[in-house]
Amino acid sequence: MSYTLKLRIWRGDKEGGEVKDFPVEVSEGEVVLDAIHRVQATQAGDLAVRWNCKAGKCGSCSAEVNGRPRLMCMCRLSDFEEDETITVTPMRAFPVIRDLVTDVLFNYEKAKELPSAQLGPRDADGKRRMAQIDVERGQEFRKCIECFLCQDVCHVVRDHEDNKEAFAGPRFFLRYAELDMHPLDTHDRRELAQGAAGLGMCNITKCCTEVCPEGIKITDNAIIPMKERVVDRKYDPLVWLGNKIGLRNKDDAGRTEV
């Protein structure tokens, strides 16, 4: 069963642009990216779109469908009424390059600012060991495909360009949390997360969690635990006193602040 989809696509570049109509024939079972490709093949050969795996695993085809950040390859047309107009625009938090392609350099710059894992010495037999339950804790965070939809939807930078310098964004808070929970890592990133990465700017409105195509509970499992760890480090006098007089659990001992 095919029908004509009322598709609208933003076309333009950094100089300007507009949303244009591209009515296109689509079939049952197709996704938005299929429709975009058909427009590219039949109506607008120069339509710029970034895509790769078509399976929701590469994180390339991030865009906004009817104003909601989505992976185009995971956005089923069957989720919409056949007579509904679907508007596809580039991600609105990043500088546009052309049509649906944006410049996501911001995210790679932020990645560079995050110190990587610094593991402690090996065991006597030359191996490093982690218990299975400690390994499992970080697995959820490693599902991230870096589509940057969470970065796109986060109002801290989406609505305030001037915050980009001081704010790393949800994708990187996820990474901060993963490393801070890592039993073998020797870096203490709590001060860095609150200071340079701007964790305190997050007001936990959970849009990052809402848009994550991998279903990662970014806010509940990464950002809030990280905020609580920062409270341990900076804002809780009882924790400070407990550390001073040796009453505090030494679970995080042996780490060096970066």
Place this chain on the structure above:
Amino acid sequence: MASTDQGVTSPTRARIDARTLRQDRWWLAPLTTFVVFSAFVVYATVRAFMGRDYYASPYLSPFYSPCLGDCVEGASDFGQPFAWFPLSAALIILIFPLGFRMTCYYYRKAYYRAFWLSPPACGVAEPHQSYSGETRLPLVLQNVHRYFWYAAVLVGLVLTFDVFLAFRPMPAEYAVGDGETSGIHMGLGTLLMIINVVLIWLYTLSCHSCRHVVGGRLRHFSKHPVRYRLWTWVSRLNTSHGRWAWYSLFSVALVDLYIFLLATGTIQDVRFF
């Protein structure tokens, strides 16, 4: 209102004038939150300042428990250390549950969206010119949430104690039949208080700070099996923290309303035994 040049209409972004292209009813959730929370705040404020009709033996309103001020006879199970306090006794104690909910990670999300429109919904531009999040006063004080959680645990214990007291026999003036002033009693008020305290505990124990305190702060779950087990329980509750926040908000208001209606003589308690 359109966003500023700092936001989605700033020069480097794709030029789209609309503050959002969302076509769904994105405004419904924040509007509902705004209306319900506002109604609760109005109701709770009126009841807290009334200073009367909060005790209908053996029921004590959760807004006034523990009743530490100049309370009516029978309401003060923990003495009256603040008997000199000139205003309503509720104001002495309400600061703790109020602070717990104001700094709660779920409520923060809800009221930042519904009241401060920051943002009103995902992908909908907020109207503010600048934004500093929770980095400055007063919002940096949200970091004291765990201290309010400690207080909330104490309040939860007191409310649990109140439930046991709610099984006490009713005084003679409330008795509607022979022999109803002796032995234990259970009425609709007792049942409502049980439901309320269960919901209060679910809300309190599903708190993100609780999750951190019991085990979330650890880096080696494997070395702390008991705390790991506790953490998994709290984590399971935590996935519904928002739901418990709403349910317990309704239940606490409902219990207070029921006791108010009893205390003013508007209704009679429904007796089960």
